[in-house]
Amino acid sequence: xxGISGKTRRMHKVTLPxxxxxxxxxxxxxxxxxxxxKRSEELATLRLGIDSGATLIDTAEMYGEGKxxxxxxEAIAGRRDEVFLVSKVYPHNATRRGTAAACERSLRRLKxxxxxxxxxxxxxxxxxxxxxxxxxxxxxxxxxxxxxxSNLDRGDMDEAWxxxxxxxxxxxxxxxxxxxxxxxxxxLPWMRERRIPVMAYSPLEQAGLAxxxxxxxxxxxxxxxPAQAALAWLLAHDDVIVLFxxxxxxxMNVDQDLFGEARLSRIIEEHGHLEAxxxxxxxxxxxxxxxxxxxxxxxxxxxxxxYERASAAQMAV
Numbered sequence: 001x002x003g004i005s006g007k008t009r010r011m012h013k014v015t016l017p018x019x020x021x022x023x024x025x026x027x028x029x030x031x032x033x034x035x036x037x038k039r040s041e042e043l044a045t046l047r048l049g050i051d052s053g054a055t056l057i058d059t060a061e062m063y064g065e066g067k068x069x070x071x072x073x074e075a076i077a078g079r080r081d082e083v084f085l086v087s088k089v090y091p092h093n094a095t096r097r098g099t100a101a102a103c104e105r106s107l108r109r110l111k112x113x114x115x116x117x118x119x120x121x122x123x124x125x126x127x128x129x130x131x132x133x134x135x136x137x138x139x140x141x142x143x144x145x146x147x148x149x150s151n152l153d154r155g156d157m158d159e160a161w162x163x164x165x166x167x168x169x170x171x172x173x174x175x176x177x178x179x180x181x182x183x184x185x186x187x188l189p190w191m192r193e194r195r196i197p198v199m200a201y202s203p204l205e206q207a208g209l210a211x212x213x214x215x216x217x218x219x220x221x222x223x224x225x226p227a228q229a230a231l232a233w234l235l236a237h238d239d240v241i242v243l244f245x246x247x248x249x250x251x252m253n254v255d256q257d258l259f260g261e262a263r264l265s266r267i268i269e270e271h272g273h274l275e276a277x278x279x280x281x282x283x284x285x286x287x288x289x290x291x292x293x294x295x296x297x298x299x300x301x302x303x304x305x306x307y308e309r310a311s312a313a314q315m316a317v
Contacts, residue, residue: 026056033067091124099134
């Protein structure tokens with residue numbers, strides 16, 4: 001990826017518990033493949049994202065019932081080694097045998113011999129220990145390189161951590177953005193104690209944050225768009241992987257410069273007196289000035305009340 005100086009820029013990375021560093025910004029593919037008329041546009045958007053440094057691509061067997069995986073397989077043809085692939089297994093498939101079969105189907109659709117990170121999409125009726133054992137077996141077989149979970153809460157993670165395979169969890173993929181910060185109460189501190197990064201989906205709250213008036217004021221003062229500011233707030237955390245899951249075909253309509261950290265890099269370049277760390281701290285401090293942080297309160301009721309009141313007042317247009 002090249003910045004305005006013409007120098008090749010590296011994507012900011014997040015470290016998994018196993019020690020591997022992965023891109024901090026990736027593309028989600030929810031709804032990708034649903035509309036055949038958008039296939040060419042979606043392929044072009046995926047390829048643009050990869051070209052721009054967003055080489056982490058997230059998908060699931062659920063997305064388009066496999067069509068998203070098929071499209072990704074086409075988009076990464078000839079450049080598989082450039083991409084970090086994430087996919088997910090349906091909870092009802094997450095038995096020992098079912099997980100292996102689902103993984104094989106995903107591998108065929110993605111046209112690859114391995115998935116870099118394979119997640120349990122959410123918790124279902126299959127015992128959690130069995131699902132985690134199945135994921136660990138796939139890793140041992142070389143079908144996947146790492147595994148993790150998605151949409152598991154603190155209680156679920158406590159249970160997972162109590163079984164041997166649970167200690168191999170590399171991430172929990174969660175809804176997390178400026179408007180959805182419930183995980184800061186108990187789950188996020190728990191994960192940070194164990195150095196497990198969050199994989200944050202819906203970073204723009206279905207494009208709602210791109211229309212947030214107060215966020216727009218902050219963004220204008222700092223030469224950003226609201227969408228860029230919302231993404232910058234997440235990217236400022238060293239243990240958050242951001243998935244642009246608000247619809248990649250809509251990405252270019254929301255903002256023409258969302259991929260990678262291109263805009264963040266430009267801001268750093270345009271404000272040469274600011275180090276990246278200082279800029280990130282300023283982003284966190286100034287954006288949080290009007291949304292607050294969960295650790296400002298000890299009482300859960302107060303946090304929930306503040307969230308509900310702030311959401312009603314600040315998200316109004």
